[in-house]
Amino acid sequence: MDQSALKRLLDELLATWENEVVEFKQAGHDYDTDKIGEYFSALSNEANLRGLERAWLVLGVANKSRQVVGTDYRPEPERLQSLKYQIAQSTEPSITLRNIYELRIPRGRVVLMEVPAAPRGMPIAWKGHYYARAGESRAPLGLDKLDEIRQQTLNTDWSAQRVPGATLDDLDEAALRKARESFAKKYANRITLDEVLGWPVATFLERARLTHAGHLTRATLLLLGKAASAYLLSPHPAQLTWSLRGQERAYEHFGLPFLLNTTQLYQRIRNVQLRLLPQDELLPVEVPKYDQKIVLEALHNCIAHQDYSRCGRIVVTEHPATLVFENEGSFFEGQPGDYIEGTKLARRYRNPFLAQAMAELNMIDTMGYGIRDMYAGQAQRYFPLPDYDLSEANAVKMTLYGGVVDPAYSRLLIQKTNLPLADVLALDRVQKKLPIPSATAARLKRSGLIEGRKPNLHVSAAVAKVTANQADYIRTRAQDDEFYAKLLMDYLEKFGQASRQEIDQLLLPKLSDALDQTKKLNKVSNLLTKLRRKGSIVNMGSDRAPRWKVAE
Structure with missing residues (x-):
């Protein structure tokens, strides 16, 4: 928003004054981050309950006089924007401010913080405590409101349904131990592993958002169930499949528990060390063909977003130079490209109960950063970026590259390690012979990063040449x-x-x-x-x- 749009927004918020989705604070020189976090939780939950997309926390306005008095809260832009990271660190599930705006008018500086509504079925906590609004005051989120949010998706969320006949005996001991360790690691600043290990199983499952009212759910069995208990999820196959294609062919199915068997599937993948570029062109850089963190991020995303009502399995197909991940169900909100910059925050989830449980066990985040991290990780390894294929009506395919497409692209990334991700995305499209916007092409040409004329653009070979000093850097880094x-x-x-x-x-x-x-x-x-x-x-x-x- 520009300054005039922000002024109109402030006038509208002042006209309605404080209600459950708008909070004004004077906040002269500074304001306690914990209080901001508590208001974030309260406003996010209240926006959800009212069916709104957002709420607002406004600093620099006097509480009672409705007058702008200005604020010196975090005047440095970098420090102000760092608040987003601090909020994400202590909210459960992890979400943060959508935008932080600064309005400067003669009466002073005003900071407007856009708070996203809690996703359906997922109340937002700050440091383990849920908050709401009671008139103009902040208060604990009552059980009635907590249940109202959590029950929003119980009838439509496949993963939240109780499993008749399932007992604690249907859970895998090794998976439970791993789950406790992952939960303790996520909350290491507040809870010790010994404390988590001392909880009764039922207590741990409730705190990790794996059960509902003490009952085991489909999400519980997917993540922690014994292989022999998969029949309780019938007709869903509850399977992950690895398939090898090429000169050799092989496959293997992996059942419950998914918390452990995603790693077992990863270990089937032939992950050799690669010399990225030939010796006569550049001093070789050795990298693994696939990065474990990226592979597991992709696989965990498949589990979290699968449409389980379609009774399909998740398939990972290993080709000589790529991995292809396939799961049932269309992309649920937006498009993959919306999440690459890390600014898109999903408001809805196909399986919110499962997604929240996986976030508690450190398997995924719920900030929309997963796709961005995979793209950034591939760029840091000098490899092509992932490709998404949404051409099939009810399926998502994601291709992860384990080799070089254009050596000039990889050499350029080795040489220019500080390129913005937006430029790397454009260069990746150029190497794959895909179109890019004319303005982007002109900018990359001015920077000497690409050559040729549309549609025959290519990564500049001249830029990709590496000097002796740069080669020494690669060797000594x-x-x-x-x-x-x-x-x-x-x-x-x-x-x-x-x-x-x-x-x-x-x-x-x-x-x-x-x-x-x-x-x-x-x-x-x-x-x-x-x-x-x-x-x-x-x-x-x-x-x-x-x-x-x-x-x-």
């Missing part, structure tokens, strides 16, 4: 400790154990050439110590002849 830790953990899980000599042979060639041999050995020693203290690995040998294994 250090990865973070998580990269080396993952290499080691993958090795130990595959081979069972490793000596120090074997670990050195694995990691030393991957360390930065900026380190001498002594520093490389010390870095490996420090990494082993760090993983041991975290309880990830254990030495089954002696100090002089260690044999490292994954901790039980």
Whole structure:
């Protein structure tokens, strides 16, 4: 909104004064973030109950006089916008302010915060507590309002339905343990793992939003159910299928519990290390063919958004250079492209009960960041961006690339690591011979990133040439400790154990050439110590002849 539109909006809000979906605060120099979070929860829930799309929290207006007095709350734009991140960190499920506007008029500066309505069936909490409005005051969300929101989708949400005859004996012990660990990790700043492990099963399931009024739901069984209990979900097959295509063919079905079996499916994928570019063109950069976080994000999205009423399975097809994810049901709200910039917030979910439970177990977020993270992750790995195919009426297909389409595109991303995601999206379309807007093409040409004439555009080969200094940078650039830790953990899980000599042979060639041999050995020693203290690995040998294994 421009300043004139914001002034009209403020006048409209002042005319109706405070009600359950508008809150004015004077907020002179600063205002407590916890109070903002509590008002966010209250306004979001009230907007949902009134069938509205948004509510407003306005700073810089006196409570009683209805006069603009101005506010100095977070005058720096970056700090003001950082409030969105702080809100997202402590709301459950994680959502945040849609927009934060600044209006400057002679009477002072006014900050208008656009609060999205809580998604149907999903009340919003701030730091574990639900809030509502009682006239002009903030108050706890009463049980009547809480039930009203939660029951909005009980009759239409397949995942929220109770499962007759299902008991706690139908739940997988390993999945329950993993669920507790994931829940404790999500709330590590407030709850310890020992505390979560001490809860009775029924208490944990209720707090993790997996049961309704003490009853097991279809979402509970999908995520935590025993394989033998899948019949309780009949006629739905409750299956994930991995299929290998190419010179070799294979397949495997994975049933319940999905919380564990998504990782089992990922481990079937042939995830070799790739040398991204030929030696004679550029010093090679080694990356895994697929990133585990991106693959699981895609798979978890399939689970969260599947139309289970169609009784289909989720299929992951592995081709020589791509993975194709398929799930039943059309894209539920908007288009994939709406979520790439990370500004679109879904107001509706096909399976809100399941989506909330998965968010509690750290499997997904509910901010719409999943698609953006997959695109950004592929760009950081110098690979083509994912493609969505919505041509089939009741299905979504997403293709994830595990190789290079145009070497010039990958070289350019290696050289220019600070390109905006919007430019990377356009370059990705150019390499795939897809059209881009004329204004975008002109801008990329002025920057020297593309060449040619429409429709025969291509990524500029001149920009993609790498100097000797840039090649040295690639060779000497250090990865973070998580990269080396993952290499080691993958090795130990595959081979069972490793000596120090074997670990050195694995990691030393991957360390930065900026380190001498002594520093490389010390870095490996420090990494082993760090993983041991975290309880990830254990030495089954002696100090002089260690044999490292994954901790039980």
